[in-house]
Structure formats: C-alpha cells, structure tokens
Amino acid sequence: MTTTLRPAGPGRDGVYSICANGRSVGGVHLTPLGPWGAGTGWILHIQVLPSRRRRGHACVAMLAAEEIMRGRRCTRMAAAVPEGNRAATGLVQALGYAPDSRRLAAPVRATGLPPGVRMMDPDERDAWCAAELHRCAADLRAAGWAAPVAQARAQARLDHPTAPAPYTLGEGAVVWVAHGVILALTAPTPADAATLLRAAGHVTATQGLHEVAIELPDDTHAKVCTGAGFAPRTRYWGKPIL
Incomplete structure (x- = not known):
C-alpha cells in the first residue's frame, strides 16, 4: 500500500489529500506562515477517515508534509494538537516533535480597567517593543x-x-492584547500579572469578543492564568527539519 499527498485542487493552497493507492483517505492543511514567523512550517490540521486509521497514513502524511515545507525553505516544523488528543500527541512524539508551548483561553466580560492600568503612549510603546523583542529572542535562544x-x-x-x-x-x-489574543505579558509579581489579565479581558470584551487567549512558552504565568479562569486548549509541538 502506497500513501501519498496530492494537492486538493485550485484555490486550496496548502490543502492536500492523503491518498492510499490513489484513493483519498483523509487530508492535511499546511502553511509556511504562522505565529512563529518565517522559517517554520505549520501542520494546521490533519485527519484520516475513521475506517482507515491505525494504518500509518497520518505518519507518512506528516513526513511528506515535512518534505513539502523543507522545499519551501522552512527549517522547523510545528504542529497544533488539541489538548487531550492522545492519538495526535502520540503521533507527534513518535516523529520527534517536542512540546513547545501551550495556548490557554478564558471567557471575558467588560468590567472596566483595573485601577492603575493605562495605555502606553507611542514613545513608551516603541521603547518597550524593542526591549521585549530582545528579551523574547534571548529566551528562545536559551531554550x-x-x-x-x-x-x-x-x-x-x-x-x-x-x-x-x-x-x-x-x-x-x-x-499587550489584540483581536482576542494576548501578544505579550510581562509582570514582576503574580499580583501584577493577575491585574493585567483582568485588563486584557476587559479590553477584549469591549471589542465584542467572548474570550481571550494566551500562548505560554513556559510556566512563568501558568498558575496565575489558571487562577484567572484560563483553561488549556492547544499544545504546540515543534522540531527542526534542517
């Protein structure tokens, strides 16, 4: 039995059919663009028909996906796995992916900005972004x-x-929160972090959204996020494909 990936068709860039002996048994969605920047290829979604599972189709499809992304000049792969999906977790582990970060989300409501919280002015924003870029890159290199x-x-x-x-x-x-996603959270104390999470929830609610999400690359703010009602939704996995 031969498993291959075939483009799904015009207008469906990055969508491939998983074929076994020429017949479609599932699909996978790939993209070279994502929240980790240029150079990382993403497996956004992969699915195999229930009647064709446990036959290695998904494994072969992911290996083929890595080759496709390598051909698009990616040097790293990432996969988003729903929290608690044991089958998908076992698959990415078997293929050498390592856990990277976790996405959590919480419902929001407009309660007003907490006392002491204010929006940065343009000069403050520019200075903070430059410092945060340096800090974030240094943390990733250390990891x-x-x-x-x-x-x-x-x-x-x-x-x-x-x-x-x-x-x-x-x-x-x-x-820093935009479109229902906390882009960055830095706080010297858990109390500060909790206050800023409330602020992010209020800002998100005033935009007409129902929940706010955050990606945690480590456990620095995990406890305070859990205490603020955030629950795990997605685990991100990654590996180099040099």
Missing part, C-alpha cells in the same frame, strides 16, 4: 532555538503595527 529562527519567532510575536498600544501598570508590568 535551544537557533538564533535566526528565534529572532523570526520573536519578531512575529511583536510585529503588529496596527494593534492598539500595550497597557501598563508601570515598573515593567505590561500586557
């Missing part, structure tokens, strides 16, 4: 990311020129 890929991921995280300015409590306590 084992190659310098160019770490820089690209940090840049993608902070490259939102049309997003509203970050909010601050002063003394390094900053939250």
